[in-house]
Amino acid sequence: SYVLTQPPSVSVAPGQTATITCGGDNIGTNSVHWYQQKPGQAPVLVVYDDSDRPSGIPERFSGSNSGNSATLSISRVEAGDEADYYCQVWDSSADHPVVFGTGTRVTVL
Amino acid sequence: QVHLVESGGGVVQPGRSLRLSCAASGFTFSSYPMHWVRQAPGKGLEWVAVISYDGTTKYYADSVKGRFIISRDNSRNSLYLEMSSLRPEDTAVYYCARDGAVVREEYFFDHWGQGTLVTVSS
Numbered sequence: 001s002y003v004l005t006q007p008p009s010v011s012v013a014p015g016q017t018a019t020i021t022c023g024g025d026n027i028g029t030n031s032v033h034w035y036q037q038k039p040g041q042a043p044v045l046v047v048y049d050d051s052d053r054p055s056g057i058p059e060r061f062s063g064s065n066s067g068n069s070a071t072l073s074i075s076r077v078e079a080g081d082e083a084d085y086y087c088q089v090w091d092s093s094a095d096h097p098v099v100f101g102t103g104t105r106v107t108v109l
Numbered sequence: 110q111v112h113l114v115e116s117g118g119g120v121v122q123p124g125r126s127l128r129l130s131c132a133a134s135g136f137t138f139s140s141y142p143m144h145w146v147r148q149a150p151g152k153g154l155e156w157v158a159v160i161s162y163d164g165t166t167k168y169y170a171d172s173v174k175g176r177f178i179i180s181r182d183n184s185r186n187s188l189y190l191e192m193s194s195l196r197p198e199d200t201a202v203y204y205c206a207r208d209g210a211v212v213r214e215e216y217f218f219d220h221w222g223q224g225t226l227v228t229v230s231s
Contacts (some may be wrong), residue, residue, distance in 0.1 A: 046219075
C-alpha cells in the first residue's frame with residue numbers, strides 16, 4: 001500500500017518558518033491535503049489540492065507538491081501553531097484510496 | 110456554519126456491535142459525500158468509509174470491510190456507522206467528516222465533528 005512519510009517532529013522559534021515534508025512515491029501526481037490537529041481537538045483542514053487554503057486559514061500556511069515530496073510551510077510561526085500536522089492523498093487506483101501521512105508534531109520553542 | 114455532532118460511542122465487549130450517528134447542520138447535507146475517519150489513542154488518522162451524496166455508493170477500508178456498514182438518511186441530515194464483530198484494535202475516536210466537494214467525491218475532509226470514543230474491551 002501507498003506510504004506517506006513525515007518527520008516525527010519539527011521545532012521552530014516564534015516568527016520563523018516551519019517546513020513539514022511529506023514523502024511518497026510520485027506524490028507529485030496526486031493532490032495533497034494537510035490537516036492541523038491540536039491536542040484533544042478534531043483535525044482542521046489547512047491546505048487542500050496542494051496549495052489552496054480554505055476560508056479562514058491564514059496566508060501564513062502554504063503548500064507545494066512536486067516529484068516525490070510535498071511540503072507544508074508555516075511562516076511567521078506563532079505559539080498557536082503548535083500542533084500535529086498530517087498530509088493526506090487520495091489514490092483512486094489503489095485498494096486503499098485514502099492515505100494519511102505519519103504525522104509531524106510542530107513545537108514552537 | 111457547518112456543524113457535525115457524533116454520538117453513540119462507549120465501551121463494548123469484543124465481538125459485539127455498536128451504532129454511531131452523526132447529526133449534520135448548516136449545509137445541504139444531501140449534496141455532499143460523507144466519511145468516517147478514526148484515530149486510535151496516541152496514533153494517527155485512519156480513513157474508515159465513505160458514502161456518496163445519495164447513499165448509493167459506499168467504500169470501506171480493508172480493516173473494516175465486511176464488519177462495518179456506513180449509511181445515511183438525508184431526510185434526517187444524519188450519517189451512521191454500524192459496527193459489528195468489534196475488535197480491540199477498533200478502539201479509537203471516530204470522526205464524521207464532510208467531503209470537500211459537492212456530489213462527486215474528492216476524498217478530502219473540509220469539516221470534522223468533535224469525535225466519539227469507542228472502546229472495545231472485555
